Amino acid sequence: MRLLSAASCDEAEHLKEFSSWVASIGDDVLGGSNDGEVTIVLPSNIVLSNSGDPLKTIVSKIYPGYMNHEELSDCLHDRAILAPTLEIVDEVNQFMMSLDQSEGCLYLCSDSIANSDSTSGGLAELHSVEFLNNLKCSSTPNHELLLKVGTPVMLLRNIDRSNGLCNGTRLLITRLGDYVLEAQVLVGHDVGHKVLIHRMSLIPSDPRLPFKFQGRQFPLVVSYAMTINKIQGQSLAHVGLFLRKPVFSYGQLYVAISRVTSRAGLKILVCKHEDDDSRGDSTVNVVYKEVFQNL
Structure with missing residues (x-):
């Protein structure tokens, strides 16, 4: 697909060479x-x-x-x-956020044990709110979500597929509100289109967790760096x-x-x-x- 977009024969040759190198890593030919x-x-x-x-x-x-x-x-x-890993991603994102001296807004997640068969029998009482707040999963935002105007973020849920708002879509924050965020689409056919994002109840899908918990938060994560x-x-x-x-x-x-x-x-x-x-x-x-x- 990349070769089809080459502007010249020389560029196509360089892309072909690079493509072969990428494929050799995927096929474990190198090493x-x-x-x-x-x-x-x-x-x-x-x-x-x-x-x-x-x-x-x-x-x-x-x-x-x-x-x-x-x-x-x-x-x-x-x-x-x-x-x-998520730890390295968080390190890069925190560094980038620290460089922006503009005023931001800190959004806190409301965490609680989800009602399910696996969390019955008094298991909810065993896990404190502070414990839930410290859990980090790749499919959910962190408990503390610091955002500023101009911060790049990534959607963690499918919100509106017809308008390109899917899991993995990158956005740019343009306005901060208490209950709704305004953002601009950075990728896809709807680049530049402004959308509104609201809080959602999110349940992590991490199979390593022996229980289900949910958090009400904006389905976003800062995306200067990503896994x-x-x-x-x-x-x-x-x-x-x-x-x-x-x-x-x-x-x-x-x-x-x-x-x-x-x-x-x-x-x-x-x-x-x-x-x-x-x-x-x-x-x-x-x-x-x-x-x-x-x-």
């Missing part, structure tokens, strides 16, 4: 024969050198106007930082892959690097630990060959 985890060496022109502060390094490369709020708002629609799983299905001009920790599940690395539309728009920062003997231009790829059997 030798290994069924599972294998270490691969990344091309030098997409690897960022760690200058001592990896967070500022990745942010300054993907969001070059991050110190200028007006300049930053103009490029949010085609840029994002990706990371394997690799949440970016599936989208294409961006500039993607920064922040590997403070290596990928840990099948196909994560392939999904991350295949979100960008050209090699020039992809930058990867691999953080090495003191007890890690690996190179700064290598990382782990997780692919299980049995998935390709009988295809």
Whole structure:
């Protein structure tokens, strides 16, 4: 699909080469024969050198106007930082929010145990409100949601599919209210269209939780940075892959690097630990060959 949009033969050749490299990671061709985890060496022109502060390094490369709020708002629609875990994503988003000195609004979630068969028998009394407030799940917003005008956010639920308001849609906050938020669509056919977002009762779908709880909150999460799983299905001009920790599940690395539309728009920062003997231009790829059997 990317080759079809090439403007010249030279560009098509570069895109074909990049596409082959992306496919080789998805098919576990790089790094030798290994069924599972294998270490691969990344091309030098997409690897960022760690200058001592990896967070500022990745942010300054993907969001070059991050110190200028007006300049930053103009490029949010085609840029994002990706990371394997929620903890790293939250770290990047909090850093970006701290740079914006404008007044914001803090929205708190109303958490409670959901009524279901699994939470019967007095289980609701065992979990305090404070305990529920500290739970973090990928399918629900955090208990505290700090938003400012100009903050990029991502929808966590399907609200209006006919108007492009689906799970994963990126928006830009344009007005803050007590009960309703106004936002502008950043992606898709409805770019620039303004929509209203209200609070919803959200129940996490995390199978690791032994009980069901619900929270009433805006179905949004700040999206300067996102987990690799949440970016599936989208294409961006500039993607920064922040590997403070290596990928840990099948196909994560392939999904991350295949979100960008050209090699020039992809930058990867691999953080090495003191007890890690690996190179700064290598990382782990997780692919299980049995998935390709009988295809």
